[in-house]
Amino acid sequence: MLLTSVIFVLREVLEAALLLSLLLSLSKRLSIVSSWAFIAIVTGILGAAVYGFNIDIVSEWFEGVGQEVVNAALQMAIYVLLCIVAILAMRRHQDRPISENVLAVVMAISVALAIVREGSEVMIYLSGFLQARDLLVPVLAGSAIGAGIGVSAGAVFYYSLLSLKRRAAVIVGGLLLSLVAAGMAAQVAQLLIQADWLPSQYPVWDSSWLVEENSVSGQLLYALIGYESTPTPLHLIVHLSSFVIIIFLAMAAGRSGTASLENAHA
Amino acid sequence: MSRRLGLLLTFAVCAVPARAATPVIEIEIRDHLFLPSEVRVPAGQKIKLVVYNRDPTPEEFESYELNREKVVMGSSKAVIFIGPLKPGEYPFFGEFNPKTAQGIVIAE
Numbered sequence: 001m002l003l004t005s006v007i008f009v010l011r012e013v014l015e016a017a018l019l020l021s022l023l024l025s026l027s028k029r030l031s032i033v034s035s036w037a038f039i040a041i042v043t044g045i046l047g048a049a050v051y052g053f054n055i056d057i058v059s060e061w062f063e064g065v066g067q068e069v070v071n072a073a074l075q076m077a078i079y080v081l082l083c084i085v086a087i088l089a090m091r092r093h094q095d096r097p098i099s100e101n102v103l104a105v106v107m108a109i110s111v112a113l114a115i116v117r118e119g120s121e122v123m124i125y126l127s128g129f130l131q132a133r134d135l136l137v138p139v140l141a142g143s144a145i146g147a148g149i150g151v152s153a154g155a156v157f158y159y160s161l162l163s164l165k166r167r168a169a170v171i172v173g174g175l176l177l178s179l180v181a182a183g184m185a186a187q188v189a190q191l192l193i194q195a196d197w198l199p200s201q202y203p204v205w206d207s208s209w210l211v212e213e214n215s216v217s218g219q220l221l222y223a224l225i226g227y228e229s230t231p232t233p234l235h236l237i238v239h240l241s242s243f244v245i246i247i248f249l250a251m252a253a254g255r256s257g258t259a260s261l262e263n264a265h266a
Numbered sequence: 267m268s269r270r271l272g273l274l275l276t277f278a279v280c281a282v283p284a285r286a287a288t289p290v291i292e293i294e295i296r297d298h299l300f301l302p303s304e305v306r307v308p309a310g311q312k313i314k315l316v317v318y319n320r321d322p323t324p325e326e327f328e329s330y331e332l333n334r335e336k337v338v339m340g341s342s343k344a345v346i347f348i349g350p351l352k353p354g355e356y357p358f359f360g361e362f363n364p365k366t367a368q369g370i371v372i373a374e
Contacts, residue, residue, distance in 0.1 A: 004364055056339040064345035067336060121326065124337055125362050128323035194334055196347040200312050203333075213330040230333060 005125075005142030006149070012122050013150030015223040016044070016114040019078075021158035022176055023085065023107045028162060029169060030092045032100050036108040043108075044115025051116055052123030065195035072191040074117045075184045079242060081110035082181035086174070086250040093170060094254065176224070178246045183226020185242030189235045190228070203230035288314045288347075293369070295319040295338065298360060300369035309353040309373040315346040325367060329358035332371065349373070 020037060027034050051058070051070075058066045088103045122143065129139045164172055192198040208229040211218050221227035226239060291313055294301040298321065307313045317327050319338040327346060328335045338344040348356075351373035360367025 004362075008361060055337055056342055059337070059339065059342065059344060064343075067344075121337065124324045124339070125326075128325075128340070128362060131322075190333065194336070194347060196312070196314075200347060200349060202350055202352065208330075228333065229330070 002138040002142040002145075005139045006146040008125060009122055009143040009146030010150050011146075011219060012118040013147050014153060014219065016111070016118045017150045017154030018157055018223050019114050019180055020111050021154040022161065022173070022180060023111060025158050025161035025169075026085070026089055026173055026177070027104070027107060029166075029173070030089060030103070032092075032104055032107075036104040037111065040108040040111040041115065044112035045119055047112060047116040048119025049123050052120035052127070055120065055124055062195070065197070068191040068195035069197070071117060072188045072195075074113050075187045075191070078110050078113050078117075079181050079185040079188070079246075081106050081113070082177060082184070083246050083249050085110065086177055086181070086246050087253040089177075090174075090250045090253040174247075174250060178243055178250070179225045181246050182239055182243035183222075183224070186226040186228065186231075186235060186239035189238035193232065193234065198234055201232040201234060203232050204236060206230050288312050290314045290316060292316045292318065295321055295325050295360065295367065297321065298323075298325070298363035298366045300358075300360070300367055303369040304372065305369070306372045306374060307349070307351065310350050312347060313349045313351075315348055316343055317346065318343045324362060326361035327358060328361040329356060329371075331356040332358060334358070335361075 020040070024034055024037055027036070055067065058070050060066060062069050084106045085103065088098050088106070091098045092103065126139065126143065129136050161169065161173060161176075189198060193200050206229060211221060211227065211229065213219070213222060213227065213229050218227060218229070228235060228239075231239070289308065289311065291305050291307055293305060293315065295317065317336075317338050319325055319340055319342055322340040324337060324339045326335065326337050327344065332348050332351075334346055334348060336344050336346050348371070351371070353373050356371040356373065358369050358371060
């Protein structure tokens with residue numbers, strides 16, 4: 001029971017922890033006050049509890065696919081917020097005026113929503129053991145260990161990103177942000193296919209022989225780039241196009257910056 | 267605008283018979299076990315899976331092979347669409363009780 005809860009909670013925590021670390025390192029680089037992270041974690045956990053304890057009501061919505069639709073909406077919102085982060089971070093990187101508060105709030109909401117999404121499943125999981133007193137202690141211990149490993153992985157990630165030189169950090173950080181964001185968007189497609197709101201198709205390939213989704217590397221790749229061993233054509237199209245869109249938005253924000261700087265010099 | 271609406275209606279009308287033909291497969295969860303733990307479904311077709319959780323505790327239906335993940339609260343049911351599947355075996359499990367809650371979808 002203990003090991004099951006370690007693995008389960010780790011899986012859920014990892015994705016939100018990596019996103020938080022990525023945005024925290026970005027915020028540190030851009031000299032944004034990082035107190036937004038604390039507020040995001042607290043509101044995220046509260047939101048996860050509210051969502052988790054009302055999941056039975058949500059599940060009934062849209063003829064039984066309310067969970068998929070609400071989760072897809074959460075993921076979509078995170079993707080859009082990360083696009084805004086990419087644009088603002090690029091402007092800030094070029095020393096152009098942006099509202100620090102807006103960037104901090106956008107980062108905070110995206111992390112809070114990610115915690116709501118992943119944390120609600122942890123809340124539901126734990127709620128199942130509230131009555132089982134003999135299991136509650138090992139389950140809570142296992143969950144704490146799992147959460148601890150997830151947070152540690154996030155910390156390692158955070159310090160590795162901060163150890164990069166400025167130029168490498170812009171490229172690596174920007175690329176990771178885009179990959180994570182595209183992974184979030186791909187989950188929207190995945191959830192809506194499951195809900196039968198988008199057409200279901202045969203997968204394009206099966207790369208489970210290479211990286212199994214339930215392996216450690218599979219889980220890490222899932223959290224980082226939204227790895228899916230059997231993607232359908234629609235899933236792939238959404239994944240790739242959302243990656244291209246966020247890169248395009250960041251580059252466009254960067255280009256207009258360079259242009260206006262040149263104008264200023266001229 | 268009206269042409270777009272017409273197109274939408276055509277799609278809607280076309281979608282109805284396809285939806286009605288979707289086979290429904292029912293699975294129960296009892297004492298953290300899937301019953302039946304082995305379900306046979308036609309290959310190459312979309313399937314509507316209805317999972318009834320008879321336990322008071324929540325469970326999460328999860329399958330890497332089917333690409334599906336969904337919470338099924340205690341004493342309630344969940345609808346999960348799967349497929350179209352190529353012939354083969356697709357294991358699924360209950361993520362909250364993976365040691366006991368194991369099952370397999372066989373597409374043929």
